Amino acid sequence: MSSFYSFCFSRKNTTTQRVISNSHHILTLLFIISFTVIYHLPYFDLSKDITRKPASSDEFTTDLTPQFGVHAEIFRQSFTDNKSIPHWNPYIMGGQPFLSGPGVNLFSLENVLVLFFRGQVAARLSIPLHLLLGWIGLYLFFIQIGLQGKHAIMAGLIYLYNPTYMAVNSFTGHLNIINGVSYVPWLLYYGVKPFKRSLSRSFMISIVLSLMVHSGAVEIFLFSSFFGLTLFIVYHRAIKGSNLVKSVAEALLIVVVVTGLTIIKIAPAIEFLSISDRKEGMISEMGFYAPTYRDGFNHRGYYLEYGEPKRAVQVTPYPVVMLLGLAAGFGLFKLFGKNRLLFFTIITIAIIPVAISYSYSIFKIFWEIPLFKNQRTPDKAMFVTFLAIAVLSSYGIKEVLFSRFKNNFRHALPLLTIILLLYTTYFLRPPFPSMDDLALRRANNGVLNYVKQDNSFFRITSFQDEDRNWGYEHQTVPEKIGILLGFARLWHSDMLFSLYTMSMGKAQFPFVPVIFRNFASMTGLLSIKYVSSTKPINVAGLEFVGKFDPMNPEPQPEKSRGPYLYRNTKTMPRAYQGPPAVLICGSENYIKKRGILSISRSEFDGRGQTLLYSGRCTADTKDNLFEYSSFILPESNELVPDKYGEKIIDENELFKKSPVYYEVSEVKVDEVTPDRLVLKVTKGNKGKWLILSEKFALFKGWSAYVMNKSSDKIKLPIIRANHVNSAIWLPEGEYKEVIFVYETPYFSTGIILLVVTLVLIISYFIRFHNLRELLLQRANLHD
Numbered sequence: 120m121s122s123f124y125s126f127c128f129s130r131k132n133t134t135t136q137r138v139i140s141n142s143h144h145i146l147t148l149l150f151i152i153s154f155t156v157i158y159h160l161p162y163f164d165l166s167k168d169i170t171r172k173p174a175s176s177d178e179f180t181t182d183l184t185p186q187f188g189v190h191a192e193i194f195r196q197s198f199t200d201n202k203s204i205p206h207w208n209p210y211i212m213g214g215q216p217f218l219s220g221p222g223v224n225l226f227s228l229e230n231v232l233v234l235f236f237r238g239q240v241a242a243r244l245s246i247p248l249h250l251l252l253g254w255i256g257l258y259l260f261f262i263q264i265g266l267q268g269k270h271a272i273m274a275g276l277i278y279l280y281n282p283t284y285m286a287v288n289s290f291t292g293h294l295n296i297i298n299g300v301s302y303v304p305w306l307l308y309y310g311v312k313p314f315k316r317s318l319s320r321s322f323m324i325s326i327v328l329s330l331m332v333h334s335g336a337v338e339i340f341l342f343s344s345f346f347g348l349t350l351f352i353v354y355h356r357a358i359k360g361s362n363l364v365k366s367v368a369e370a371l372l373i374v375v376v377v378t379g380l381t382i383i384k385i386a387p388a389i390e391f392l393s394i395s396d397r398k399e400g401m402i403s404e405m406g407f408y409a410p411t412y413r414d415g416f417n418h419r420g421y422y423l424e425y426g427e428p429k430r431a432v433q434v435t436p437y438p439v440v441m442l443l444g445l446a447a448g449f450g451l452f453k454l455f456g457k458n459r460l461l462f463f464t465i466i467t468i469a470i471i472p473v474a475i476s477y478s479y480s481i482f483k484i485f486w487e488i489p490l491f492k493n494q495r496t497p498d499k500a501m502f503v504t505f506l507a508i509a510v511l512s513s514y515g516i517k518e519v520l521f522s523r524f525k526n527n528f529r530h531a532l533p534l535l536t537i538i539l540l541l542y543t544t545y546f547l548r549p550p551f552p553s554m555d556d557l558a559l560r561r562a563n564n565g566v567l568n569y570v571k572q573d574n575s576f577f578r579i580t581s582f583q584d585e586d587r588n589w590g591y592e593h594q595t596v597p598e599k600i601g602i603l604l605g606f607a608r609l610w611h612s613d614m615l616f617s618l619y620t621m622s623m624g625k626a627q628f629p630f631v632p633v634i635f636r637n638f639a640s641m642t643g644l645l646s647i648k649y650v651s652s653t654k655p656i657n658v659a660g661l662e663f664v665g666k667f668d669p670m671n672p673e674p675q676p677e678k679s680r681g682p683y684l685y686r687n688t689k690t691m692p693r694a695y696q697g698p699p700a701v702l703i704c705g706s707e708n709y710i711k712k713r714g715i716l717s718i719s720r721s722e723f724d725g726r727g728q729t730l731l732y733s734g735r736c737t738a739d740t741k742d743n744l745f746e747y748s749s750f751i752l753p754e755s756n757e758l759v760p761d762k763y764g765e766k767i768i769d770e771n772e773l774f775k776k777s778p779v780y781y782e783v784s785e786v787k788v789d790e791v792t793p794d795r796l797v798l799k800v801t802k803g804n805k806g807k808w809l810i811l812s813e814k815f816a817l818f819k820g821w822s823a824y825v826m827n828k829s830s831d832k833i834k835l836p837i838i839r840a841n842h843v844n845s846a847i848w849l850p851e852g853e854y855k856e857v858i859f860v861y862e863t864p865y866f867s868t869g870i871i872l873l874v875v876t877l878v879l880i881i882s883y884f885i886r887f888h889n890l891r892e893l894l895l896q897r898a899n900l901h902d
Contacts, residue, residue: 147268151254151275158280158545159247167554168239168593169292181552183246183292184239186222189592191229192238193217196599197793199234206794206820207861210596213578213603213645213843214814215611217793218384218863219391222295225384226333228252229294239557239593246289246297250279253301260308261513269533270513276540277443277509278304282434284505286549287498299336299343300502302327306347310354316887317365321372322880328373329380337388341491342500346468357460379876383869390819390864394611434547439539443512446536450515469507472500512536561594565667566651566684570600576648577601577693582656582685603647611817613711613843643689643725644718644841646812652683659721661685691725694786694798696807698729700846701773702744704736705754713752713770714842722774726783729810731846732839744838747808747848789856796859800825806851815859816845823847824858832858 156163169183189211197205204225208217218225228248232241257278258271278284279300288296309323331340348370355361355369378385415422420436435443455462474481476498485491516533561567570579579595580603595602642650643660650661667682703710703717710732717723717730733744736757745751745760750768753759759767786809790797800809815821816839823835825847835857840846847857 143268144262147258147272148255150272151258152251154541155247155251155254158548159250161551161554162243162247164554165236165240166556168557169243169552170555170557171593173550173553178550179286179290179552181290181292183242183294183552184557184593186592187229187292187294188239188242189596190223190238191233191242192593192596193793194230195233195238195241201792201794203794206863206866209791209793210599210601211592214601216387216391216818216820216863218866219387220335221337221388221392222335224295224298224333224335226330227294227298227335237597242292242294245294246292249294249298249301250289253279253304256302256304256308257509260304260311263308263311266513266517267533269537270517273516273533273537273540274509274513276537276544277512278502278505280544281505282544282548284502287501290549290552292552295335295337296339296499298334299331299339302331302334302336303339303343303347303502303506306343310347310351317369318372318883319887321369322376322883325373325376325380326880328377332377332381332384338499339502342472342503345491346471346503349464349468353461353464357458376876376880379872382872383866386865386869387863394817435543436539436547439536439543442536442539443508446512446515446519447508448515449519450511450513453515453518454511465507465511469504472498472503476501557593558597561598564594565682566649567594567598567600569664569667569684570649571598573648575692576646576690578603578645578647579649579651580642580647582650582652582658603642603645611814611843613817643687643691644812644844645814646691646693648687648690650685650687652685655683656685658685660687660689662688689724691810691812692783692785693788693813694809694811695783696786696809696849697783698726698808698810699749700731700747700808701728701750701752701768702731702733702748703752704733704744704759705757706735709754711842713754717752717770717773718842720774725810725841728773729808729846730841731808732842743848747806786857794861798857798859800849800854800857807849809847809849809857810840811845811847811859813845813859814843815861816840817843819864821845821859821861824860825849826855826858828853828855830855 162169168188169181171181171185173180193205193208193210197203205217208215208220217223224230227245229241229245232244232248235241236244254271254275257275258268261267261271261274284300288300305327306324309320309327312320314320328340328344331343351370352363352366355366356363414434421434421440451462451466454465471485475485476482516536519532566579570576578601592602649664662685664684664686667684669682703713705713714730714732728750731744731748736751736753736759745763745766748766750773751759751763751766752768752770752773787799788796789799796811796813798809815823816837821837823837824832825835826832835847835849837859838846838848849857
């Protein structure tokens with residue numbers, strides 16, 4: 120097997136040979152770079168952005184702009200405006216943690232590009248740059264195992280640029296998949312590269328794996344680790360003859376180092392997922408699972424059908440299918456004769472992604488593996504199969520040429536294969552997503568132009584009749600306008616409504632959908648002052664503002680874009696004081712159920728009451744909530760201390776005793792950044808509840824401080840109010856301001872562990888480098 124994993128050609132150490140070799144490397148790299156740029160040439164039109172809606176039925180819907188373009192835009196704003204990494208996303212879903220999101224990258228190429236380009240363009244440019252990075256890694260891997268530049272070109276076209284992969288992932292703009300897959304060739308390269316010390320290999324593999332995690336490619340990281348670890352042990356045990364204990368120890372070291380490099384991302388993500396409904400979303404996706412695509416043959420060759428309705432994308436014509444099939448088959452044949460263990464390992468690894476993508480039964484079995492439980496769409500693992508085909512085809516052609524043909528024909532078959540692959544890849548590729556000038560769309564958006572003139576609002580939403588949908592993000596985030604839309608699987612579980620979980624008897628509390636009977640009050644709790652709709656609506660509490668002219672160009676996407684605009688008459692200020700506090704205490708289920716039912720009543724108005732969520736009604740209820748509350752609404756079996764008995768009330772009495780309109784005083788917002796909110800408070804405060812129409816209380820990481828006239832900072836607890844909002848009790852005294860600050864949970868600890876791990880890695884390489892120089896100097900002295 121040495122011919123497959125070591126240099127096959129003996130090169131004479133002459134200047135001529137080195138010049139020829141270097142020129143071949145340069146020409147191959149220039150071709151790789153040129154092809155990447157030409158293939159993605161539309162992406163380099165910096166004046167336009169990719170829109171989500173295709174311009175024709177032949178084009179792909181892309182998530183690049185509404186999802187990853189928005190991520191990049193938030194990074195850009197934080198870097199340029201606040202000189203910091205963003206921790207909180209104030210624009211989407213009424214606010215939520217940013218870095219904790221599994222698909223949000225922390226360290227990736229687009230976060231460098233955002234320093235020079237707007238968010239959507241930076242996200243788009245990172246696609247060809249990551250693919251270029253992956254192709255160069257593949258080239259280095261093939262050179263390392265003894266193949267030539269033409270084999271690397273062919274393998275790159277099969278692995279990274281095959282129309283199947285481009286259609287499903289690249290053109291749809293799933294950056295976390297593209298980024299992660301681009302790092303896989305570097306794992307192969309460092310896995311077979313001979314190091315004098317195994318520690319060097321372990322550290323380099325650990326760095327590449329950590330880059331996958333930081334790029335948001337969680338699932339790609341898991342697949343790469345699972346399959347890569349198997350190949351790593353097989354290679355070093357069966358091929359290199361390494362000690363099994365040493366190989367396992369090296370693998371454990373990689374786990375430790377990767378953990379140290381990625382704990383800054385992993386720990387917050389685990390915390391975030393523990394309170395989000397991503398798990399329920401994954402279960403729902405499994406419940407509705409069906410193969411996302413199917414394949415077949417027609418007169419043009421192999422094709423792929425995707426989407427609803429099904430659309431055919433040409434993948435490979437017959438000559439290329441036959442040629443690659445023969446090459447891969449011969450490669451497997453030669454591999455079987457040289458190392459059967461590696462043969463069966465590669466076959467198994469290549470077949471598993473195909474099997475779980477096309478078989479629901481196998482998919483369910485795969486889901487029982489602990490690390491892969493509740494992971495999304497198995498087609499994300501297809502990169503493993505593509506990579507196996509790419510390597511085996513290149514190896515097979517090389518073996519055929521050097522064992523069957525004379526020297527004058529050695530280059531013909533690889534060149535013919537590359538030409539056919541280039542033709543297939545470039546001319547049979549799916550159409551690119553449509554490009555448009557989103558800045559022009561925003562300028563012509565009558566709804567946004569109208570609401571921007573109202574300085575008293577800070578969120579807008581759209582009227583939805585079933586589920587949330589991406590819509591305003593790429594329109595409103597550049598304008599720094601908060602909205603209440605987003606990807607449902609990343610919502611807080613108490614703000615969700617899922618038809619699937621309802622059918623499974625796991626009903627979640629509905630919050631946004633209009634099936635809720637008091638939509639205006641629910642949205643008002645998040646200070647959503649304006650609601651747009653594609654059709655006229657009639658909902659109590661929503662006052663019609665007007666119908667705006669259709670936008671030109673047409674909106675992308677057309678849903679959630681008006682032209683009908685309504686004002687929410689029950690909206691509340693961003694921060695306010697005044698309403699009487701109603702303390703709900705009991706079990707967690709009771710608190711949530713009673714709170715959501717009370718809010719849903721037509722009599723409910725934020726000016727009449729504020730619902731505070733407590734725990735059990737015991738004498739040691741935290742923070743003297745009994746004393747501060749106007750009324751207490753306990754569970755039937757809860758005992759309230761006798762001294763507060765006069766405050767006990769039931770829901771019907773609550774709406775009779777609590778007038779609809781109280782004097783509500785708005786608290787001035789003095790400073791707003793994604794991670795910081797500063798409020799001005801009146802002097803001579805006699806003790807009041809300050810209510811915040813923000814979801815700060817739902818997420819760990821937010822802290823509240825009050826500054827007294829001596830500039831002392833006093834920390835205050837944040838209480839959950841009105842189901843998803845926040846409240847703090849301002850004790851009697853004179854204050855200058857109230858400060859809310861957010862930091863991603865475990866971020867400081869993660870930074871420390873990251874720095875310590877990097878210092879150890881850098882120190883190791885510096886020490887090894889200096890020691891080698893010292894040994895060379897001593898050898899020269901002895902000579």
